[in-house]
Amino acid sequence: xxxxxxxxxxxxxxxxxxxxxxxxxxxxxxxxxxxxxxxxxxxxxxxxxxxxxxxxxxxxxxxxxxxxxxxxxxxxxxxxxxxxxxxxxxxxxxxxxxxxxxxxxxxxxxx
Amino acid sequence: xxxxxxxxxxxxxxxxxxxxxxxxxxxxxxxxxxxxxxxxxxxxxxxxxxxxxxxxxxxxxxxxxxxxxxxxxxxxxxxxxxxxxxxxxxxxxxxxxxxxxxxxxxxxxxxxxxx
Numbered sequence: 001x002x003x004x005x006x007x008x009x010x011x012x013x014x015x016x017x018x019x020x021x022x023x024x025x026x027x028x029x030x031x032x033x034x035x036x037x038x039x040x041x042x043x044x045x046x047x048x049x050x051x052x053x054x055x056x057x058x059x060x061x062x063x064x065x066x067x068x069x070x071x072x073x074x075x076x077x078x079x080x081x082x083x084x085x086x087x088x089x090x091x092x093x094x095x096x097x098x099x100x101x102x103x104x105x106x107x108x109x110x111x
Numbered sequence: 112x113x114x115x116x117x118x119x120x121x122x123x124x125x126x127x128x129x130x131x132x133x134x135x136x137x138x139x140x141x142x143x144x145x146x147x148x149x150x151x152x153x154x155x156x157x158x159x160x161x162x163x164x165x166x167x168x169x170x171x172x173x174x175x176x177x178x179x180x181x182x183x184x185x186x187x188x189x190x191x192x193x194x195x196x197x198x199x200x201x202x203x204x205x206x207x208x209x210x211x212x213x214x215x216x217x218x219x220x221x222x223x224x225x226x
Contacts, residue, residue, distance in 0.1 A: 048214035101154035
């Protein structure tokens, strides 16, 4: 099946710093989502981005489907950005939309 | 409700007991998914419902696991004769349909601990 790899696995930032998280996938995908899992375990939608670029405040994401990767940019990081960031892909429309998740990037933002 | 609602939020039970986990999707969402998050395995797909039918059960780890959905709304995931390796957070998600441009929205999960 499709492999989803995220890097780096862990990241420690000083408040105010910028960062880029990467998601590589081994086959073509129909859809891609980025999630933030906060320290309380809640999984929050960040972006639905099968291709192109989207921005939401200090966060933006770019997916280059032809090269099988997606990037999540966090600018001017804040302590509330801490948590685990997951990339998830839907490979086959005919399989009903199930998501295959990467292992996540654990981000810690220090004050 | 406004979001996906799961109950209970926490469940502790003894090995060998049966448990039922409930998911109430966002109103009007026809697609419903169950996932499991455990320390060793990350986030794994379990089962997908479209309406009341389950076209994809490929992620259910054993025949001790079953799920149903009634009225195209609430879903129940049942684990029979629980084992310690069933300990995990069980997450439910819903989307308006399985088509394109339909992100999945997750509930807060049920944390299941098997003693």
